[in-house]
Amino acid sequence: MRTVRVHGLATDLCIPDGAGPHPAVLLRTPYDRRRHRPELRAWAAHGFAAIAQDVRGRHASASAGPWRPYRSEVADGAAALTWIREQGWSDGRVVAVGASYAAHCALAPLLDGDGDADGDGDGDGVADGYGHQRRPDAVIAAVPALGGGEVAREATGVERLSARAGWWLEHGDRADSDDQALEQALRDTPDLLDRLPVTGILPLASWPGVWSVPRDEGLWKRAASARVPLLAVGGSRDPFAVETVRLWRSWGGPARLLLGPWGHGLTAAPAREARPEHRLDLGSLYARWAREALAGTLDGRRGAIALGGSAHWYAADAESAHPVPYRFGHSAGLRLVHGAEFVADPLRPVRSDRLDIDEHGAPDRCLLVTPPLPRPLDLLGDAGVRLVAATEGRSADWAVRLVALRPDGYAEPLATGIARTTHGPSQERELTVPLGRVARRLAAGVRLRVEVAGHHFPAHARNPHTGEDPVTATRLLPSRRSVRMAGSALLLPVVHRPAAIDPVQEILR
Known part of the structure; x- marks a missing residue:
């Protein structure tokens, strides 16, 4: 293991034993390359030259220039790829790898907006005139946090608050990291996330700019033009699970x-x-997949999804194509407990970090439950809620939380979604709130609880109900809501005994 400077960026290099040249693995990270030294040694043991690099402005690359999240990774990633291919130990083939922000770094040279950089229509990215490929030959993207606008907001436009505040405090305007920064900030200032405006809650110069970055509407189109192999890895409990699946589907x-x-x-x-069957050796799987990808033996689109609560893995195409509706206000579907009419008050918002409910006070949400499940229920695919609803004010957020109530009294969140809509005065309209990916087996006796609220705070910023931008608003107003039972339904991706698979075989074939 040795450390070098590549265009001013601190870079660890681990070359395998034996005669080269070797294929390479490149990992670029803002989270300190030194944390990945055991990983580099493991890649080298599998015959790959392994490279980890601190991104510009971070850790040992702090002197190379300012840390501007999501702004330097295309050029710096392309430069690192070119440098690798110029080395005598390199056989010219490079697999870009990374998790979270590092997954963005791995994908950035491929999804940089150039489309086909060399103009030949094949997406291979040969762009510098010297035969040097500016783009990787394969990508492993785990829990990908893609783009500044994408991580700041849901696809529906609603602002992710606590996760963004935490990440920015821990990694934002600083060269190092402090994983306890948000926890310490909340100890010092318990009402930190309650303060207004949202753009002013953190004393960081770059914080207001987090909310001015638009979502990249061309991202998925560029993903569709990519031609190199992709391995997308995610968790059904990860906040970026939807983006992970969409990346795979779009590729x-x-x-x-x-x-x-x-x-x-x-x-x-x-x-x-x-379950124990879900404890995969990801490092070994990555290395085997990288070999297959570089050998050109992979084709098509395949996937393996674990069904939590069971021992099984299923093929991704086993998902339910036609969600089963559980109708609101129906005795065999979702019985109304209270709150067909309720008040969404941003001064007393429904909280994302609590599952307890006061069923005796004035309703702050619409609350519904199913009867106990008569038999186990397998859910695999995209869930959602179809609502017929009305609100005061022209802007409203509709937050839906799906919770499993076990017979022993334990409540467990299954899925959450939030959507922003515009309404006319007391105008009833139909809308869909996506709940994202669900991959679960629910035991007999479990009841399902659905909560429809106006806020999901502090995970998401509060809609002020004034028509102002939630990140700059300083005034909050309550909003009366109504949910019509007729036409509203929970849409669940129920599957019936799909064939179980071996996840490793499915990924490598």
Whole structure:
């Protein structure tokens, strides 16, 4: 293991034993390349030259220029790829790898907006006139946090608040990282996330700019033009699970999806519903997949998804194509507990970090429950809620939370979604709130609880109900809501005994 400077950026290099040249693996990260030294050694043991680089402005690359998240990775990533291919130990082939922001770094040279940089229509990215490829030959993107606008807001436009504040405090306007920064800030200032405007809650120069970055509407079109192999890895409990699946679905080249019952840390962060069969050796799988990808033996689009609460993995195409509706206000579907009419008050918002409900006070949400399940229920695919609803004011957020109520009294969140709509005065309208990916087996006796609210705070910023931008608003007003039972339904991706698969075989074939 040795450390070099590549265009001013601190770079660790681990070359395998034996005669070269070797294929290479490139990992670019803002989270300190030194954390990945065991990973580099493992790649080298599998015959890959392994490179980890601190991105510009971070850790040992702090002197190379300012840290501007999401702005330098295309050029710096392309430069690193060119440098690798110029080295005597390199056989010219490079696999870009990374998780979270590092997955963005891996994908950035491929999805940089150039489209076909060399103009020959094949998406290979030969662009510098010297035969040097500016883009990787294959990509492993785990829990990908793609783009500044994409991580700041849901696809529906609603602002992600606590996650963005936490990440910016921990990694934003600084060269190092402090994983306890948000926790310490909340100890010092318990009402930090309640303060207004949102753009002023953090004393960081770059914080207001987080909310001015638009979503990249061309991202998925560019993904469709990619031709190199992709392995997209995610967790059904990860906040970027929807983006992980969408990346796999959109990809134009050979694509594999691995989605387990994990959080953002993947196998190091198993969900409660994970089973021993979900403890995969991801490092070994990555190395085997990289060999197959560089050999050109992969084609098509395949995937393996674990069903949490069971021991099984299923093929991604086993998902339910036709969600089953559970009708609101129906005795065999979702019985109304209270709140067909309720008040969404941003001064007393429904909280994302609590599952308890006061059923005796004035309703702050519409609350519904199913009867106990008569038999186990397998859910695999995209869930959602179709609402027929009305509100005061022209702008409203509709937050929906799906919770499993076990017979022992334990409540467990299954899925959450939030959508922003515009309404006329007291105008009733139909809307759909996506709940994202669900991959679960629910035991007999479980009841499903659906909550329809006006806020999901502090995970998401509060809609002020004044028509102002939620990140700059300083005035909050309550909003009366009504949910019509007729026409409203929970849409669940119910599947019936699909064939179980071996996830490793599915990824490598």
